[in-house]
Amino acid sequence: MGLVCRGGTICPMKRPISTLLPMVLYAGLLLSLGLSVWSLARTETYRQRSEIIASQALEIRSRVWQAREHVARIAGALELARQTGKSVPQLAMSSRLLRFNLSLLSRLEYVKFFLGPENQAELEGLIAGIDAVLLPAAVSGRNYQEALQSIISTDRYLVRLSSTTVNSSQGLSVAVQIANDAARNRLRLFAALSALLLSVIAIHQYNKTTREKDQHIKSFSLLFAHMTRTRIAALRLFLGYLDGPIPPPLEMTDAAMRTVVELDSINEGLMIIGHARHQAKLSPLGRIISDIARGCQNTLAVEADIEARETLVPASQFHLLIDELVRNATNAVAGREDQVITISAVIHQRFLRRPLLILTVSDNGSGMTQELLAKVREPFFSTKAGKHVGLGLTNCVELMKTMAGKLEISSKPGAGTSVRITYSVR
Incomplete structure (x- = not known):
C-alpha cells in the first residue's frame, strides 16, 4: 500500500519490521561469521605465541647449561692451579668463553620477559666480575x-637463573593458554550464534515463501472475481x-454468446497465470510491446534500448499488465488533440544482484486528484464507464507482487499519469 504525497504522487510507506528483519538477520550473520574468523585467527596467534615462549625458554636454558659447563671447567682448573701453584693453559680460554656466553644471554631481546630487573642486574654484575677477577x-x-669464590657464586646464580626461567x-x-581457551570459547559461541x-533465516525464508504463496492465491482470486463478476451478472x-x-x-x-467466449478466454488466461510461477513462458519485452502497439487504436511512443527489448519476461503476466495500463492511458487521453502515450523501458545493472527492469507507461491525460489516487487501489474500483473492464490498477499491483515486483503510480491533475513497474529479471 502507499500514502498519497504532495503533488498527487503515491509514496511508499516506511519499511515495516518484516522488511528490515532479513537485513538485520543477514547483518548479524555476517558479523557473527566475521567474529568467528577473528576468534579462529586469535586462537592460531596464541598457539604460535605459546610455541615462541617454549622456544625462547629453551634458548635461555640452553645458554645457561653451556655457561655451567664452562663454570665447571673453570672451577676444576682453578682448584688444580691453587693446589699445584702452576697456571692451567685452558683457564684463560674457558673464562673468555664463559664471558662470551653470558654476554650473549644478556643481549637476548626476550630475556627481560623471563628474568626480572634484579636478575638482569646480577647477570651484568657477573660479567663485570669475570672482567675484574x-x-x-x-x-x-x-x-x-x-x-674460585667468584666462580662458585656464578654457578649458584646460574642455578637460580635456570629455575627462574622455568617458572x-x-x-x-599458562597466561597464553588461558587466552587461547578464551578465544576457543568465543569461537564456539560465535559458531553457535x-x-x-x-x-x-531459514525459518524466515520458509515463512516468506508461504506468505508469497498466500499472496499469489489472494491476487489470483481477486483477478478472477474482478474479470468475471460483470460478465456473470450480464449472463x-x-x-x-x-x-x-x-x-x-x-x-x-x-x-451473451460473446460473454461466454470472453469468460472462456478469461478462464484460460487466468489458469496460465495461476501456474505461471512454475511454468512461466518467457518472451522478449520488445515483442510483447509490439503486439500491444499493433492492437492499440492510439500511436504508442516506445523508448527502449536493445537490452531492454531483448530482456525475457513472463509473457502472460506482462502482456496483461502492459495492455491494461495502455488501455487506461487510452481512456485518459480520449478527447485530446495532442494525445501522447509513452512506454519506456530500461535495465539497471546492480552489484551482486539481479538486473532491475524499470518499465514506465505514461500519458498526457487529465491526471488524477489525490482523492482519486487514494481509491485506485481499491478492489473493483474503475474510473471508466465504457465497455472496457480490465484488471484494474488494484489487481495490477497485486499481480506485480506475485512476481516479486512493484508498481507505483504518480499523477497530477492536468499533467497526466505515470505508472512505473520495477521487476528483477533473470
Missing part, C-alpha cells in the same frame, strides 16, 4: 682463591429473459 687471575696466575616460561604459557542465525440477466414470456432480442443473445 677471573680473567686477571687466569692471565697473571695469582688470586686463585678469590677467583617464568610456565607462567607465560551463526548456526542459530542460519536457522532463523444472469440474459437467463432471466429466457424465463419470461418474451424471448430475448437477437442482439442480447449475440452479446
Whole structure:
C-alpha cells in the first residue's frame, strides 16, 4: 500500500519490521561469521605465541647449561692451579668463553620477559666480575682463591637463573593458554550464534515463501472475481429473459454468446497465470510491446534500448499488465488533440544482484486528484464507464507482487499519469 504525497504522487510507506528483519538477520550473520574468523585467527596467534615462549625458554636454558659447563671447567682448573701453584693453559680460554656466553644471554631481546630487573642486574654484575677477577687471575696466575669464590657464586646464580626461567616460561604459557581457551570459547559461541542465525533465516525464508504463496492465491482470486463478476451478472440477466414470456432480442443473445467466449478466454488466461510461477513462458519485452502497439487504436511512443527489448519476461503476466495500463492511458487521453502515450523501458545493472527492469507507461491525460489516487487501489474500483473492464490498477499491483515486483503510480491533475513497474529479471 502507499500514502498519497504532495503533488498527487503515491509514496511508499516506511519499511515495516518484516522488511528490515532479513537485513538485520543477514547483518548479524555476517558479523557473527566475521567474529568467528577473528576468534579462529586469535586462537592460531596464541598457539604460535605459546610455541615462541617454549622456544625462547629453551634458548635461555640452553645458554645457561653451556655457561655451567664452562663454570665447571673453570672451577676444576682453578682448584688444580691453587693446589699445584702452576697456571692451567685452558683457564684463560674457558673464562673468555664463559664471558662470551653470558654476554650473549644478556643481549637476548626476550630475556627481560623471563628474568626480572634484579636478575638482569646480577647477570651484568657477573660479567663485570669475570672482567675484574677471573680473567686477571687466569692471565697473571695469582688470586686463585678469590677467583674460585667468584666462580662458585656464578654457578649458584646460574642455578637460580635456570629455575627462574622455568617458572617464568610456565607462567607465560599458562597466561597464553588461558587466552587461547578464551578465544576457543568465543569461537564456539560465535559458531553457535551463526548456526542459530542460519536457522532463523531459514525459518524466515520458509515463512516468506508461504506468505508469497498466500499472496499469489489472494491476487489470483481477486483477478478472477474482478474479470468475471460483470460478465456473470450480464449472463444472469440474459437467463432471466429466457424465463419470461418474451424471448430475448437477437442482439442480447449475440452479446451473451460473446460473454461466454470472453469468460472462456478469461478462464484460460487466468489458469496460465495461476501456474505461471512454475511454468512461466518467457518472451522478449520488445515483442510483447509490439503486439500491444499493433492492437492499440492510439500511436504508442516506445523508448527502449536493445537490452531492454531483448530482456525475457513472463509473457502472460506482462502482456496483461502492459495492455491494461495502455488501455487506461487510452481512456485518459480520449478527447485530446495532442494525445501522447509513452512506454519506456530500461535495465539497471546492480552489484551482486539481479538486473532491475524499470518499465514506465505514461500519458498526457487529465491526471488524477489525490482523492482519486487514494481509491485506485481499491478492489473493483474503475474510473471508466465504457465497455472496457480490465484488471484494474488494484489487481495490477497485486499481480506485480506475485512476481516479486512493484508498481507505483504518480499523477497530477492536468499533467497526466505515470505508472512505473520495477521487476528483477533473470
